[in-house]
Amino acid sequence: MSAILLIAVPLLAAFISILVKKVSPYLLLLVSLFALVYPFFMDMSDVIIGGFDSPIGINLVVNKFALTSLIAVNGLFFLVVAVNIAQYKKLSSILLVALAGLNGLLLTGDLFNLFVFIEISGIAAYLITTTNKKPLQTFNYLVAGTVGSSLYLLGLIILYNMSGTLNMADMATFVEGNGMYTLFPFLLMFIGLGVEAKLLPFNSWVKGILGHSNNLSGAMIASVYATAIALVFGKLLAGVFQIEGTLALIIALVLGITILAGEAMAYASTKAREILLYSSIAQAGIVILLFTVGLGAWATFFAIANGVSKFILFGVVNRLTEEVGSDEMDQLKGSFVNNKLIGVSFTVAALSILGLPLFFGFVVKMNSLIGFFEPDFVSNLPGGNFIFPIIILVASVIEGVYFVKLLTKLWYKDSDVKVNFTPLFKYVVVVLAVALIVFGLFQGEVEELVASLINPGGVFIWN
Amino acid sequence: MLQFAAIILLMLGLYGLLTQRNVIKIIISLNILEIGLNLFIISVGYFEGGLAPIFTSETPANPNFVDPLPQALVLTAIVIGVGTTALGLALARKIYQKYGTLNLDEMGEN
Amino acid sequence: MKNFLALLAALGLGVLIILSLQNNTLFNEYGEDVTGRDSEEYGDREYGEENPASGPANIVTSIVADFRSFDTLGEITVLFVSSLGVALLLGGTKQKRLDLGFHPNFMLRIGSKALFGIILMTGVYVTIHGHLTPGGGFPGGAMIASSMLLLYLADDTFRAKIKGFKILESVAGSLYVLIGIAGLFFADYFLENFLNNGVVGDLLSAGIIPLIYVLIGLKVGSEISGVIDNFLTEEVV
Amino acid sequence: MIEILMNIGFGLGVATFGFVLQTAMGGINRKIAARLQKRRGPKWYQEFIDIFKLLSKRATSHGWIFDFGVIMALGGIIGTAMFMPITSSIVAFEGYDNFFIFVYLIAVGMLGMAMSASGSGNPLASIGVMRALTTMLAYEVPFMVVVMTIIKLTGTSSLTGIAVAQQTGDFNWFMIALPLGFIVAVMSLMGMLGKKPFETYIAPAEIASGPMVEYGGKQLGMLFIMHEITIFIEVSLFVHLFLGGAETIIMFLIKYFIVYAVLNLVSNVLGRFKIDQVVTFFFKWPLFFAVVQAMIAIHLGWVI
Structure with a gap:
């Protein structure tokens, strides 16, 4: 079956849904379930649109990487929607468009088409964040996002002027032969995507958005969107711009600073949501760092593990905040004593991000670290590779400190905080936590999955 | 020369975005940036003596059309710009309802 | 100080763009033609030719609505979702016209009604001839919406359905x-042009392309009209 | 399946060995310290007696987090010890003696401890936990830098791999090869072991025994066991990383004893830092030396 339906069906449903408002939430649920199941039945071949071969027409690239990303992102999307839709029925059409946009991001094989999908998913994201009831912060997000995508487009057009193509595969060939000249346009595109991916110093919007997020917007932006954008970054870094040498080193250093700064801010914060949002900035940095260095296969799963954990963390904290009325840690003190199941799941998610054994996060984090020292690992960076494992390890230590701080506060014994979670939310959160543990226990199987993303040459594949 | 005009507009837009504190002015700066970008895209496809890429009864046998692709791209970019501008203005109205001002400095946040 | 830094940033961007373009044809000399670019193949037909690969006489249209029709689908989605968003942000259940603070006189009201039809017809014409002449669904749709805007501006009680x-x-x-x-x-592919392409230059040619452009025109027109309505109304308190 | 069970059994054996070894070493070193201070000191097996006595007692509970945390701490640390190689050939799970595994696994024990302590609801315990975490943040960073230098030089992150690299003569013992790094590692090790001057988080005189303030009976006994095994892991790590590991068990015991005894003696003549002093101290000289050492070793290639 053609991968195009993953984009066409949500769009069709979105167009129809504005006429049948009553049914639209169910339509949304149905379509997002379809989008979750469909990738399992997809053929692994490129899809041509309109009957014109690339590069004349637009093509969709369906490979292992795209399939993995689709399953992860659509799965998270479905869960976020299923848990929250009852509260945000008005957003059904917008969420349908967001689903189409995210699938398009992960599938498209054309750089301009990618820009279109960035805008679609971006505008949907601005609208999702309007539910925070903070128009000023949403406005800042909109301006940052629009400037980002404009820079991306500027870089793309300069590249088009040089190469005469918009197709990713052709562009990759061109970039390979003309490394020096493509530097500036690449940086523009990197910055443009960096805004959405929360990289320093283009992440000033994050605090306004995630610091005031609600059940829907928090999980959507921090979990679904973050995973998708990180994977798109991976697609570009692995498939189009295989940067190496000094440029890669500079970018990696910027990412390293992003990671450390994010962790330090999280450490210094006393608000639960701020801790999580700064932590997700750092996590985004780690994922893109791994892609930059050349550990793409593990980075993919790193992004996925992070997305799953962030779903639980933001979901729980936002619900607590909604009920308690503040996200100061001292106010939330002891919230888990009366919600042990939620508390345990939250703890599992936090520990998985931290990278403790038994959890999914451990498998990816440790293998990424080991990957740096594999004898046959060819790094994109010159020489001093060892500094980045240190950064990741130090980041983990800082994470350890603030997550333990957060957990001990939330588990504090004497408490009269009483928060009710819906049974569905409990169920989803527990299932995800169990999934984190299962993936953590069956390390061998995960390693096989990851190995399938690597071709015999030992290089992470995109094509 | 068109490129220079486009780049100057881009610079003006960026400068406006970084210095202006009024919501409407920020949106205008964003639009200037986008217009500069659109001009730039068009300029990429142009070359001297190129014809408009439309077949008519007067088109010569081997027509030397300008590159039509940037023109198609710019159409998309313009429409996307319209979409974001509309959304930005709607947000500006919301902001005004909430704070009673459009000046970022007077809102007591940030 | 802040302004100075902003100036530096802006100048830096400009200088970098110019520097990065020094090494290609854009600044040194204009290229001769589109040779070497992918767009070489877009204009591969002649006026009056029957049943070519892609039908419209307007090559830009053939890109927008045929070769890269998928982009266009995305584009109308952007417009769709932003008009939805404007409605979500500004719309309420019960609405009345925003008080603009002036009342149009008789001449303006009647004159605008007369002009409305002309603008609307021009919009429709531009939309329908999108595959032959400059223009098409987007400009046409915008013209249709501008005729609505005229009605809204010229009559402070007017509301469309x-x-x-x-x-x-x-x-x-x-x-x-x-x-x-x-x-x-x-046929075999999504968005494939499965109708007869006809003769390049005819009104009834180019297969599904005019059809798509009409749909786009209607959609853009109605969406922008919706946005206009949302901006010019407010919730009844 | 059988093989895995065998491995697990083997691993448990390693953990038990570690416990017995460290508890005995602890007793011996108490004796040594006492003799230096012109006291007679307790018997060398006094710590065994204390622990078994505590285990036999009933204890009050402060809620299930409190109990669960203790079990998690002990389980986590036993799990870590199972992976620890004793000599280059005695390893329970071959191929899994990776340095990163220890970094993360050891945190499980710490975390259980922290959860349990703050679950007790005693404010002094919370202060102790926070201080312990802050100390950890301080000493881990320079230590990581040094260990990464070693991993970069040897090209493997496996402990036995690193030890073998030192034994076969590819490198000198890293205490000689990387002298600055070795000094840093010693300081970090003292922080890890909670020895003076970095014992701020226990600080008996100030905050009534830190994290452990609410414990008694069984729980305290389990925490003691956990504490001993933690020390075993940390000292063994040090032996493998810097002292060339060990070919035979005897060599291991000797090296282990020397490291532990020297640290103990040093710590006995020092006073205690305040918590902010600990952090500034570690981020000043040790981190500086560690980075300098990394630069020298990797960029200049000067390895003795």
Whole structure:
């Protein structure tokens, strides 16, 4: 079956849904379930649109990487929607468009088409964040996002002027032969995507958005969107711009600073949501760092593990905040004593991000670290590779400190905080936590999955 | 020369975005940036003596059309710009309802 | 100080762009033609030719609505979602016209009604001839919406039937996707041009392209009209 | 399946060995310290007696987090010890003696401890936990830098791999090869072991025994066991990383004893830092030396 339906069906449903408002939430649920199941039945071949071969027409690239990303992102999307839709029925059409946009991001094989999908998913994201009831912060997000995508487009057009193509595969060939000249346009595109991916110093919007997020917007932006954008970054870094040498080193250093700064801010914060949002900035940095260095296969799963954990963390904290009325840690003190199941799941998610054994996060984090020292690992960076494992390890230590701080506060014994979670939310959160543990226990199987993303040459594949 | 005009507009837009504190002015700066970008895209496809890429009864046998692709791209970019501008203005109205001002400095946040 | 830094940033961007373009044809000399670019193959037909690969006389249209029709689908989605967003942000259940603070006189009201029809017809013409002449669904749609804007501005009590716009918008969008899916099932590919291409330059040519452009025109027109309505109304307190 | 069970059994054996070894070493070193201070000191097996006595007692509970945390701490640390190689050939799970595994696994024990302590609801315990975490943040960073230098030089992150690299003569013992790094590692090790001057988080005189303030009976006994095994892991790590590991068990015991005894003696003549002093101290000289050492070793290639 053609991968195009993953984009066409949500769009069709979105167009129809504005006429049948009553049914639209169910339509949304149905379509997002379809989008979750469909990738399992997809053929692994490129899809041509309109009957014109690339590069004349637009093509969709369906490979292992795209399939993995689709399953992860659509799965998270479905869960976020299923848990929250009852509260945000008005957003059904917008969420349908967001689903189409995210699938398009992960599938498209054309750089301009990618820009279109960035805008679609971006505008949907601005609208999702309007539910925070903070128009000023949403406005800042909109301006940052629009400037980002404009820079991306500027870089793309300069590249088009040089190469005469918009197709990713052709562009990759061109970039390979003309490394020096493509530097500036690449940086523009990197910055443009960096805004959405929360990289320093283009992440000033994050605090306004995630610091005031609600059940829907928090999980959507921090979990679904973050995973998708990180994977798109991976697609570009692995498939189009295989940067190496000094440029890669500079970018990696910027990412390293992003990671450390994010962790330090999280450490210094006393608000639960701020801790999580700064932590997700750092996590985004780690994922893109791994892609930059050349550990793409593990980075993919790193992004996925992070997305799953962030779903639980933001979901729980936002619900607590909604009920308690503040996200100061001292106010939330002891919230888990009366919600042990939620508390345990939250703890599992936090520990998985931290990278403790038994959890999914451990498998990816440790293998990424080991990957740096594999004898046959060819790094994109010159020489001093060892500094980045240190950064990741130090980041983990800082994470350890603030997550333990957060957990001990939330588990504090004497408490009269009483928060009710819906049974569905409990169920989803527990299932995800169990999934984190299962993936953590069956390390061998995960390693096989990851190995399938690597071709015999030992290089992470995109094509 | 068109490129220079486009780049100057881009610079003006960026400068406006970084210095202006009024919501409407920020949106205008964003639009200037986008217009500069659109001009730039068009300029990429142009070359001297190129014809408009439309077949008519007067088109010569081997027509030397300008590159039509940037023109198609710019159409998309313009429409996307319209979409974001509309959304930005709607947000500006919301902001005004909430704070009673459009000046970022007077809102007591940030 | 802040302004100075901003100036530096802006100048830096400009200088970098110019520097990065020094090494290619853009600044040194204009290229001769499109040779070497992918767009070489877009204009591969002649006026009066029958049943070419892609039908429209306007090459830009053939890119927008045929070669890269998928981009265009995305583009109308952007417009769709932002008009939805404007409605979400500004719309309420009960609405009345925003008080603009002036009352148009008799001449303005009547004159605008007369002009309305002309602008509307021009919009429709531009939309229908999108595959032959400059213009097409987007400019045409915008013209249709501008005729609505004229009505709104010239009459402070006027309100269009928003419900109608919604239906038009939804049906046009759905039909676009359905035509695409029909291509997938009747021919081989999504959005494939499965109708006869006709003769380049004829009004009834280019297969599904005029059809798609009309749909786009309707959709853009109704969406922008909806946005205009949302901006010029407010909730009844 | 059988093989895995065998491995697990083997691993448990390693953990038990570690416990017995460290508890005995602890007793011996108490004796040594006492003799230096002209006291007679307790018997060398006094710590065994204390622990078994505590285990036999009933204890009050402060809620299930409190109990669960203790079990998690002990389980986590036993799990870590199972992976620890004793000599280059005695390893329970071959191929899994990776340095990163220890970094993360050891945190499980710490975390259980922290959860349990703050679950007790005693404010002094919370202060202790926070201080312990802050100390950890301080000493881990320079230590990581040094260990990464070693991993970069040897090209493997496996402990036995690193030890073998030192034994076969590819490198000198890293205490000689990387002298600055070795000094840093010693300081970090003292922080890890909670020895003076970095014992701020226990600080008996100030905050009534830190994290452990609410414990008694069984729980305290389990925490003691956990504490001993933690020390075993940390000292063994040090032996493998810097002292060339060990070919035979005897060599291991000797090296282990020397490291532990020297640290103990040093710590006995020092006073205690305040918590902010600990952090500034570690981020000043040790981190500086560690980075300098990394630069020298990797960029200049000067390895003795």
